[in-house]
Amino acid sequence: VFIGAQHAADEPNPDGPRNITDSIRLAASETAKGLGAMVCFEQEFHAARDVTKSHASRTDTFISYEHGKLGEVDGDRIVLHRRPILRRNYKAKGIVADxxxxxxxxxxxxxxxxxxxxxxxxxxxxxxxxxxxxxxxxxxxxxxxxxxxxxxxxxxxxxxxxxxxxxxxxxxxxxxxxxxxxxxxxxxxxxxxxxxxxxxxxxxxxxxxxxxxxxxx
CATH class of the missing domain: 3.40.50.40 (Rossmann fold)
Known part of the structure; x- marks a missing residue:
């Protein structure tokens, strides 16, 4: 589960702490098994294949245009809307940067x-x-x-x-x-x-x- 923040910790409304809490709850849940790599932000989680950053500064920046989010983190509850279909697991010895x-x-x-x-x-x-x-x-x-x-x-x-x-x-x-x-x-x-x-x-x-x-x- 990948996380981040749009607002720094010394700003009036930092979003990092909540994103960390939500991501831990997501990663530790039975619901998350088999969902693959995800981004958890602003109480939503998205498949890594589908998600994109859509705004430079807003906290709801991450969206999945054509496929939609996988689900939501509602307090201590993980709400799953769909499972990713297009997934692959690769065992690469390295990556080619060129x-x-x-x-x-x-x-x-x-x-x-x-x-x-x-x-x-x-x-x-x-x-x-x-x-x-x-x-x-x-x-x-x-x-x-x-x-x-x-x-x-x-x-x-x-x-x-x-x-x-x-x-x-x-x-x-x-x-x-x-x-x-x-x-x-x-x-x-x-x-x-x-x-x-x-x-x-x-x-x-x-x-x-x-x-x-x-x-x-």
């Missing part, structure tokens, strides 16, 4: 993509437009890298929804047909963490693709 994350913007060139590949990146995660689209230069370079063996994964800049290869003519369908892996509704940072673990396990390209697509939903 995984880069590139957020696409209007008119972005392939400069950063080429730089990452030329400087030892084992994998590259792209945060693309909408359903997983890119600029022409990014598409061309991403496909070329994927065909040479670099793992390239597409996620979305959007906070909600899933990537899906739909559009041709340089869009997501072109990327997918060129070997780029589409990561469902995983965010860019989460796809990067997953890749770091999977590469550390030494999975072949087929197994790696399977795991990403499975956990992407």
């Amino acid at each position: 995984v880069e994350l590139i957020k696409l913007t209007m008119g972005i060139s392939d400069r950063y993509l080429r730089f990452a590949a030329d400087n030892g990146a084992r994998a590259i995660v792209l945060e693309g437009f909408g359903r997983g689209n890119a600029t022409p230069s990014i598409t061309e370079t991403a496909v070329a890298l994927a065909r040479k063996g670099t793992v390239v994964v597409m996620t979305s800049r959007c906070q909600r929804g899933r990537v899906k290869p739909i559009y041709g003519n340089g869009g997501g369908k072109t990327l997918s047909e060129g070997g780029v892996i589409f990561a469902g509704d995983l965010s860019g940072p989460k796809a990067r963490v997953l890749l770091a673990v999977l590469l550390g396990m030494g999975l072949n390209s087929g197994r790696l693709r399977h795991e990403i697509e499975y956990l992407g939903g």
Whole structure:
């Protein structure tokens, strides 16, 4: 169970002590068994796969957009609303840190993509437009890298929804047909963490693709 605080201990309304108490109660409960890694904050607990920080300062910052929270801590009671379905346990000997994350913007060139590949990146995660689209230069370079063996994964800049290869003519369908892996509704940072673990396990390209697509939903 991961915890934290939005307000420091010397502020008028520190939230850290309550988050610690709630997290201990959650971790010690029978209800928590089998739920996997979680974040407990503001009397709610969320699956690590689904949760994201949505606000810079509010105490109710952690939400799970598409899937919803797992449950609540109501005083000394743990209230479970659902169990996570998309879960995996990995026994990795280590992680591979050489995984880069590139957020696409209007008119972005392939400069950063080429730089990452030329400087030892084992994998590259792209945060693309909408359903997983890119600029022409990014598409061309991403496909070329994927065909040479670099793992390239597409996620979305959007906070909600899933990537899906739909559009041709340089869009997501072109990327997918060129070997780029589409990561469902995983965010860019989460796809990067997953890749770091999977590469550390030494999975072949087929197994790696399977795991990403499975956990992407």
